[in-house]
Structures are given as structure tokens and as C-alpha cells.
Amino acid sequence: MDVTEVLDGLRADVEGCDLAAFADLNTSMILCVSSSTRHAQEELDALTETAAAVLDGGVAEGARTFLDGAKAQTAITMTPVDVRVYLRASQSQSEALICLCAPDADLAKVVARGTATLSTIMSKA
Amino acid sequence: MDDFSRLEAKLAKLRQRASAPGESRTIRGTPERLLAAVVSQIDETILPRELGFTQGDTSIFIAVANRRLQALVAASALRDAAAGLVGKAIADAEDPALGQLRDVLIGLLATGDVWTISSRRQSGDGFPSDIGVPSGPLARAWQIAASGAGRENPDAELADYLKSLGARATAWLLIEGEEVKDQSGPEDIVAGLSNKAALFLDGYFSKKDMLFQGETGPSGLVFSGDIDGAAVLFVECETSMAFVMTNAADVATLARDWQARVVL
Numbered sequence: 001m002d003v004t005e006v007l008d009g010l011r012a013d014v015e016g017c018d019l020a021a022f023a024d025l026n027t028s029m030i031l032c033v034s035s036s037t038r039h040a041q042e043e044l045d046a047l048t049e050t051a052a053a054v055l056d057g058g059v060a061e062g063a064r065t066f067l068d069g070a071k072a073q074t075a076i077t078m079t080p081v082d083v084r085v086y087l088r089a090s091q092s093q094s095e096a097l098i099c100l101c102a103p104d105a106d107l108a109k110v111v112a113r114g115t116a117t118l119s120t121i122m123s124k125a
Numbered sequence: 126m127d128d129f130s131r132l133e134a135k136l137a138k139l140r141q142r143a144s145a146p147g148e149s150r151t152i153r154g155t156p157e158r159l160l161a162a163v164v165s166q167i168d169e170t171i172l173p174r175e176l177g178f179t180q181g182d183t184s185i186f187i188a189v190a191n192r193r194l195q196a197l198v199a200a201s202a203l204r205d206a207a208a209g210l211v212g213k214a215i216a217d218a219e220d221p222a223l224g225q226l227r228d229v230l231i232g233l234l235a236t237g238d239v240w241t242i243s244s245r246r247q248s249g250d251g252f253p254s255d256i257g258v259p260s261g262p263l264a265r266a267w268q269i270a271a272s273g274a275g276r277e278n279p280d281a282e283l284a285d286y287l288k289s290l291g292a293r294a295t296a297w298l299l300i301e302g303e304e305v306k307d308q309s310g311p312e313d314i315v316a317g318l319s320n321k322a323a324l325f326l327d328g329y330f331s332k333k334d335m336l337f338q339g340e341t342g343p344s345g346l347v348f349s350g351d352i353d354g355a356a357v358l359f360v361e362c363e364t365s366m367a368f369v370m371t372n373a374a375d376v377a378t379l380a381r382d383w384q385a386r387v388v389l
Contacts, residue, residue, distance in 0.1 A: 078346070
């Protein structure tokens with residue numbers, strides 16, 4: 001099973017997950033994506049830019065104060081039109097999973113299933 | 126309240142920076158949800174404007190003023206019957222053109238799920254300001270589902286949400302404007318939360334437009350560490366914001382509970 005199939009499986013399991021992407025935070029690049037609809041490259045670029053900001057950048061640095069100095073493993077942005085879940089592989093790794101979901105998505109399920117998906121992908125690396 | 130003076134001073138400074146509007150805004154979702162967003166946009170438009178909705182090569186322009194939909198100005202790939210709607214002022218909610226326009230918009234909005242909104246001055250003489258259908262009757266005519274209470278009054282919804290958290294939150298802080306209005310939790314944790322909030326807001330306001338892609342409704346952020354560690358939920362509404370400390374295992378559920386109050 002390749003990475004695309006793993007991401008497809010995640011989207012199939014999580015209702016309202018429109019896009020799942022495997023990304024590298026250091027290079028701000030999407031490495032693999034599974035999506036129900038075609039997304040413009042600019043939108044994918046914006047997703048990785050945000051992932052880097054909330055997991056590694058200035059916003060993440062501010063958030064560390066709430067987490068006893070630890071880096072965030074999970075970050076979520078929410079608006080009335082969508083939610084975006086960003087999951088880091090580990091404190092020392094730069095790979096991340098990005099999920100773009102409906103605004104009423106089951107966030108606990110997205111995080112749990114996304115974490116398992118990221119572990120599966122990383123175990124294949 | 127002295128404990129919060131640093132946070133309040135920081136907010137007074139940062140809100141000035143955050144008040145500049147984003148240049149564009151993106152909406153997404155099903156055609157019905159997008160149509161609801163179009164009506165919301167009309168409701169927020171007072172001055173005469175042409176609101177544009179663009180997705181790839183497809184675009185729609187409508188004339189709006191005084192929170193009224195006045196006319197379809199232009200749209201991509203209209204068929205003959207729909208082309209007759211262009212430039213035709215919509216008299217009121219009973220105008221048959223209103224239903225036709227809904228069908229046209231739904232059809233075009235179904236061609237993509239991410240649309241960019243733009244605004245420009247009306248060309249030519251525009252339409253008289255009393256022409257058109259106000260957003261309220263428009264929402265009813267187009268059968269837009271009534272907004273949730275949270276969408277109507279997010280500040281009050283946030284205060285109610287915080288009160289509902291009980292023991293699920295370790296501590297929380299509610300800020301209205303630049304003033305800490307309410308709090309809950311052990312005194313030392315709340316004081317620490319205030320200091321951490323001041324540090325966090327610096328980075329947050331500098332990246333806010335990027336984080337939410339210009340979306341202007343209630344927004345939220347979650348950060349959590351290891352599954353057995355701490356987590357924070359940050360929510361911002363029209364004039365209020367809140368910080369909620371909880372644990373990583375529960376924070377996603379708390380975030381979803383908030384979303385349930387404010388989704389379109």
C-alpha cells in the first residue's frame with residue numbers, strides 16, 4: 001500500500017475529510033495528497049505554509065508557553081467554513097499530516113485516525 | 126484585575142495591528158453552504174458594490190447595496206434564459222427573477238468548492254439604493270437555513286460556551302475588547318494563563334490572516350502536546366476572545382463543541 005492509498009483510506013474513514021496531505025515542514029512541500037476535488041497549487045502551498053507556522057513557526061513558538069515548553073504535536077485551525085488539522089510525526093521529525101475537513105467534522109476522530117495514518121506512513125519511510 | 130494589566134496593555138496594542146481587513150476572502154463548501162455565504166456577504170455590504178465570486182475560470186458578479194441584492198451583473202457561461210437576468214434589477218422578494226437567480230448561482234457554485242470573494246465599486250450609475258431584496262427576505266426566499274444562535278451573537282455564545290465547560294477545562298479566561306471580563310480555575314493557573322496569552326498573541330496577530338485565509342467569522346485554534354499532556358483552545362469572535370486550558374485527550378471534543386455553536 002503506497003502513501004496515496006493510506007491517505008485515501010484516511011479520507012474514506014473520516015466523514016467530512018476533503019483533503020489529506022503528507023508534507024515536509026522544513027521545505028514547506030506537499031509530498032503526497034489525497035483529495036475529493038482538485039485543489040489549486042496556491043491552496044496547497046497555503047496549507048503547508050500554515051502547517052509550518054502552527055507547528056514550527058512564530059505561532060507555534062507562542063503556543064509552546066501553554067504546553068510547558070513542548071512543541072505542539074497537534075494544531076487545529078477552525079472557522080465556520082472549515083477546520084484544518086495539522087499533525088506532526090514527532091518532536092524531532094519534520095514530516096506532518098494535514099487534513100482539510102468540514103466545519104462540523106468529528107475532530108477527535110480526525111486526530112486519532114490522522115495520528116495512526118501518520119505512524120503508518122512513517123513506518124514505511 | 127491587576128494581574129491582567131499586562132495582557133490588556135498588549136491587547137490594546139495588538140488590536141490596532143489586527144484591524145486592517147484582509148484583501149480577499151475565501152469561502153468553501155457545498156453549493157448550499159456557499160449560497161449561504163453569499164447571502165452573509167450581502168448582509169455585510171452597505172455601500173454600493175459589485176461582489177465577485179471567482180473559482181478558476183468561473184466568476185459571478187452581483188450588485189449589492191444597503192444589504193440588498195440588486196441584480197446579477199455578470200456571470201460565466203450563462204445559458205440564454207439565464208443571460209436575461211444580467212443587469213436586470215430585482216424588484217422585491219416576489220420577483221420571479223429571484224428564484225431564477227438562485228438556480229443560476231447554485232448551478233455555478235456547484236462547479237467548485239473553493240471561491241474567492243472580491244469587491245469593487247459599482248460601474249456606471251449603479252442601481253437606486255432602495256432597489257433589491259434585503260438579506261433577511263432574501264435568505265427566506267432562497268430557503269437558506271437560519272443561522273445558529275452562535276452565528277447571530279458569537280460573543281454571547283462564547284460566554285455561554287465557557288460557562289458550560291465545567292470541569293472539562295482546567296482554567297479559562299474571557300476577554301472582551303481589551304479587558305479581562307471573566308475567568309475560571311485556580312488563581313495561580315489563571316494568572317499564568319494571562320501571562321502566556323500575552324506572549325502568544327504577538328505571534329498570533331502577525332499571522333492571523335494567513336491562518337484563517339481572510340475568513341471573518343468566529344475562529345479558533347487548538348494546540349496540544351503528547352496525548353497525556355496539556356492543551357489549549359483559543360477562540361476569537363467579534364469583540365471577544367477566550368483561552369481554555371485543558372488536556373490533550375479532551376481538547377478536540379471541546380473544539381468540536383465550539384464549532385457546533387458557530388458553523389453556518
